[in-house]
Amino acid sequence: MLVLLASIVSFKVTAVIVNPGTYFSVGNETYTVNQSMDFESITIASSYIIFNDTGFYISSNSDITITLVYINDNVANAGNGEKVLEFYGNTSSGTIWFNLSGFPASNNYTVNRSGSSIASPTANGSGFISFANSVWSSQLFEIFQQGTGSGDTSSPVISGVSNADSDPLDTNSSFGWVNITCDVSDDVGVGTVALNITNPDGSYNNVSMNGINSYYYDSSTAFSTHGNYSYFIWANDTSDNADVSSSYYFSMPPNWDINNDGSCSVFDYVLISNHYNETGDPGWIREDVDNNGQVKVFDLVLLSEHYGEMWWV
DSSP: OEEEOOOSSOEEEEEEEEOTTOEEEETTEEEEESSOEEEEEEEEOSSOEEETTEEEEEEOSSOEEEEEEEEOTTGGGOOTTOEEEEEEEEESSSOEEEEEEOOOTTEEEEEEETTEEEEOOBOOTTSOEEEEEOOOEEEEEEEEEEEEOOSOOOOOEEEEEEEEEOSSOOSSTTTOOEEEEEEEEOSSOEEEEEEEEEOTTSOEEEEEOEEESEEEEEESSTTOSOEEEEEEEEEEETTOOEEEOOOEEEEEOOTTOTTOSSBOOHHHHHHHHHTTTOBOSTTSOTTOTTOSSBOOHHHHHHHHHHTTOBOOO
8 A cells, every 4th residue: 555645734644553565655755664563643744754753854866765663662761772763774876864853852872774883873952863874775774772962962054055167167077177165064063074966867976075164075077977967965063963955956068068058059050150260278168169279160060960969858
């Protein structure tokens, strides 16, 4: 049985038994169980689902299936070392951020993946813990209570996200580049700042950003394939409180689409004719398609090889 709900308003069901074969769909996430489980309530919304008091707010650009194995019915009073949550996560690739709610503020937890510890988050003031995973096939995640934390429950703040690029835009890594920047602040100390890039072919790159307070990732190779890109930023602090930014989008046009309108057409030929026989430094102008410093017949030949093609998807 498939349960679909995409409403902005959440929907709550009470005193429900969920059997294997029942699926809850939340965006690109699917939730099921591997054995019959009895819940006092299930709350479903367009971007999260809450089983009893344990909520799943997952940041994922890939389809992912969550299979519940165990949810402690008294997370607030769990003893030190006691398991509070167990589930399988299964997706194809990419870095997935798990933001889970319903944990007592300031409590420490250990996250195991297939028996090995991968994170030690502390519940923030809103009762959320967060961790990321980029190692896939089907993975078993177990979360254990590990006592009261230091009292740092505030997540870092990500702001000022922006990207700059070479002028002119160029997919040739010898001439083109993209620099993504942001500011990250925390009341105690910033830990890791990471950039997750979705490439035009749907693959992912997860890279560290450099800096202190102001962070950047500057590359001439990461964006050398033409097409549409998206990215978001994840940061944690020294107490493992985490935050995730919104997603941002930009495009890298192929060099043969001179006016960046999504296709190679007569308008691109006109732009070359306007600069024909002009010279400059390599990479100086988009009309110099082959980047040899001269707008010549070879640039027209390159356009002819792609005439009528469209790249915007």
